[in-house]
Amino acid sequence: MKTLHMSIGPVQSFVSQARRTRDLWAGSFLLSFLTGHAMVQILKEGGGIIFPRVHDPEGGLPSAISDDLLQKIWEVQDAESDSSEGPFVGSLPNRFQAKIPEHLPPDRIVGAVRRAWDQVAQAVKEKAFPRGLPPAAEEIWKRQVRNFWEVTWAMGEEPDLLNRRKYWRSHIPPEEPGDKCTLTGNLQELSGMIRAHERKEQDAFWEMVRRKGQLSPFDLQENERLSAIALIKRLYPQVAKRALGWELPNQARNFPSTAYLAAMPWMLSRGKTRPKQASRMTQAARRAGIMDSEHPAFQPKEVDPGFYKLEGSVFFSSNLVRDHFWKEPGKKEADEKDQEELKKALSQLTDEGKEPPSPFYALLLMDGDRMGELLKRGAEKVSEALGRFTQTVSKTVGDKQGYTVYAGGDDVLALLPLKQGLPAAVQLQKQYREAFSAVDVSGEISAGLVYAHYKAPLQSVLKSAHQLLDDVAKNECGRDSLAIRVWKGGGPVWTWACPWEKVLRGSGTPETHLEWAADQMRNQQAYSSSFFYHLRTRIEPLEPMGRKEEDESFYPEMIQRLMVAEYMRGDREIPREQAEEQMEALLPISLEYWRDEQKRIQQRRFQTEGVLIARFLATEGREEP
Known part of the structure; x- marks a missing residue:
């Protein structure tokens, strides 16, 4: 057996280029999905995954696989799955270490990643362009799909081989001319037209995509002009069975918006204590043309379930008084009477504005400390500890009314209601330590927690969370720390950081x-x-x-x-x-x-x-x- 180190990228730019929470989740999950195909190829060729721990090396396959996503990919490939709903949380890191047989060339593993990506891309292409792409757009599609991913690998026992390999910079994407994508600003948008000279033709191209692909404004807004990569990330959840091999639940296909996350605790409280008023608001919202755009994991019985499916922004009175709100894509025409009835219903639920929902939610980013040093000392134990930790994340976040975007290896990305962000971070920090203690290793993890206004640009909030985690919690505070930032309507206002020992009270x-x-x-x-x-x-x-x-x-x-x-x-x-x-x-x-x-x-x-x-x-x- 020989040791393989492999990574799939780009990571941060691909995931963080997100206009909405569904983009953020979709990018993260797709990366895990591609990693899973690389791992399954290794396992089926007689190899084993060292890091992270995703299977029992002593057990038989596939029953020894402990990761849900990896298990599902194996089953789909072997036609052992009925393609019913499957996992939707990214649980596999983009970087892993494996033992592979001497006869297995790494290019065969890279090929498995390429085939999985091509399957996803083709499913989206058939959805968005059922009659095919125009020649210019076809050329752009092929160029971007073929050259986007960089799969890097190295062979050997040294733990830093992959980092040294990346210094070669052998992956040089082709130049991207023309107008750029409104989501991934470094890639050309698909029509290939120059807006300064062909505005009408370009608008007609994207209108054709919306019409023939039967796309809702939540799938593709009127002002969006996307690259192939952005379109794939946006639409593959809608064609999951063809793209992935299994269906995704509504919770994934309609990932909760930031406004919904902010309003959720208030909604649950009002639905329970004032069910009649909540039902009245639901009916008023439907008459006013408000669409059901949310699909929460919970379904309380006290009130009309449609109350919990209304788009999050409708629960903030400041939106209902803006003319622009009623002209947004997806809104059906509503006369002034219906609008006023909705405003009145919301006013009653908020006690005439005295008890409105909080406009803030929490974005939590966590990352293990000194992972390179730990792996040098004992990769097997570290891998086992991380496997234990990863299996606890989604439940912990869900118990706090949150949604896990990614939980793989030593990384966590989650979205939660405001008041649940800090308790979730504390609980996950404890579980991380416990997972390492169970294998007699000292493990530490740092966290960046941003309390953001729901109207703050998601890309900016995520970028701020990464800076908060890396520069403040780890570098300035010395690791094993928590850093918190409040991002109000105008941007970040306060930042506070502290080692975990000083964050916690000790008892009570x-x-x-x-x-x-x-x-x-x-x-x-x-x-x-x-x-x-x-x-x-x-x-x-x-x-x-x-x-x-x-x-x-x-x-x-x-x-x-x-x-x-x-x-x-x-x-x-x-x-x-x-x-x-x-x-x-x-x-x-x-x-x-x-x-x-x-x-x-x-x-x-x-x-x-x-x-x-x-x-x-x-x-x-x-x-x-």
Whole structure:
């Protein structure tokens, strides 16, 4: 046997080029699907996968396969599957290590990836262009489909071989001329026409695609002009049986929007406590031409199930008063009376606007720390630990009302309602440590958590999450840390990071200092805007005295006394003991902490970012329009 290292790319650019959550999920799952075909080819040729652990090396195949996606691909290839609904969460990383027989050339494994990709591409092509492509578009399609993926491999025992192999840069995509895709801006859009000179003809081409492909505005909007790659990513869920070999559930084909994720807890609450009003809103929405565009995994029985299928943006009153909202693609014409009836129904559900849904959701990105070092010390144990961890992710995220976009190896990408983002991160961090502890290895994981307004551009939010994870949680905070950012309507406003030891309270509920502080602030009028402003202007500029031994105890005590004094200023009548208790809840999130190279936690200066994020969690961002 010989050792093979293989990766499929591009990864981040392909996945992150997403205008909506379905694009994000579809790109991630497609990468896992292609990796799965490479792995199945190896297993059927008598080889085995070393990293990640996806099968029992001592067991017989296919029963020894532990990964659901890999198992389904095997079954479809062997015609052992009835093509019913199958897995839809990407669970296989784009990079893996395997043992392959001496007689097996890596090009045969690469060929399996190419065949799987061609099958997906052909299914989408037949859907979008049932009568074939015009010659110019056919040329663009073939060029992009043929040259997009870079499958890199190396043979040998050294763990860094694949990284060294990538320095060769042997994959040089052809030049992409003409107008560019509105989703993947580096690729030419399919019509091949120049908009500056052929606007009408170009619009007619894409109208033809929508009409002949029977595509809804949710599949292809009027202002979208896509490349072959973007069109494949957008449409393959609609032809999953031909593209993948099995059907995808509605939950995948209609992945929840950011607005829906933000409104979900409010919807569940209102559906349970006010079912008649919720049903009334559902009927008003249908009369107003609002389409059912969401397909949640849950189906509560208290209310008309159509209530939970309405598009997420309809639950925010600011949308219903905009003329542009009613002119969006997919909206049916509705007269003013129907529009007013919907506004009235929503107003009743929100108590005349006093209890609206939060406009924020959570995007969680997690990545194992020092994975290269761990693999050098024992790839088999690390692979087993990651296999244990991966199998827990989807359930944990689902239990928090969230949706897993990707969970493979040491990486996690998930979307959740605002209040569930931090509890999910904490639970996954614990499960990661437990998975490694079970094989007697110390494993650490860092997380980037972005609380984003549902109207914030998804591509920008995802890019920010990657920067937050890599630059803040790992580099600035010293790994094994959590970094949080709040992204309001105008962009990112606050960033806070802390080693996990200082994030967690150690005992009690809630588990984190941030949530504890938010609970203390909730319904406390004493926490006025001026209090937070004065914390920033009067206390934040104060620096530690410079004597490390004294600063570790004296500086926090001094800061707490100053916070108590600021809290008790003015006409506020409050016992000092109560003020000290409340400031004690804020202190752990008011000091900067970081981990040095010896993994010792160091203390820096006072900062207000953590306090402001706690206040944001207390209000759930409802001060935002």
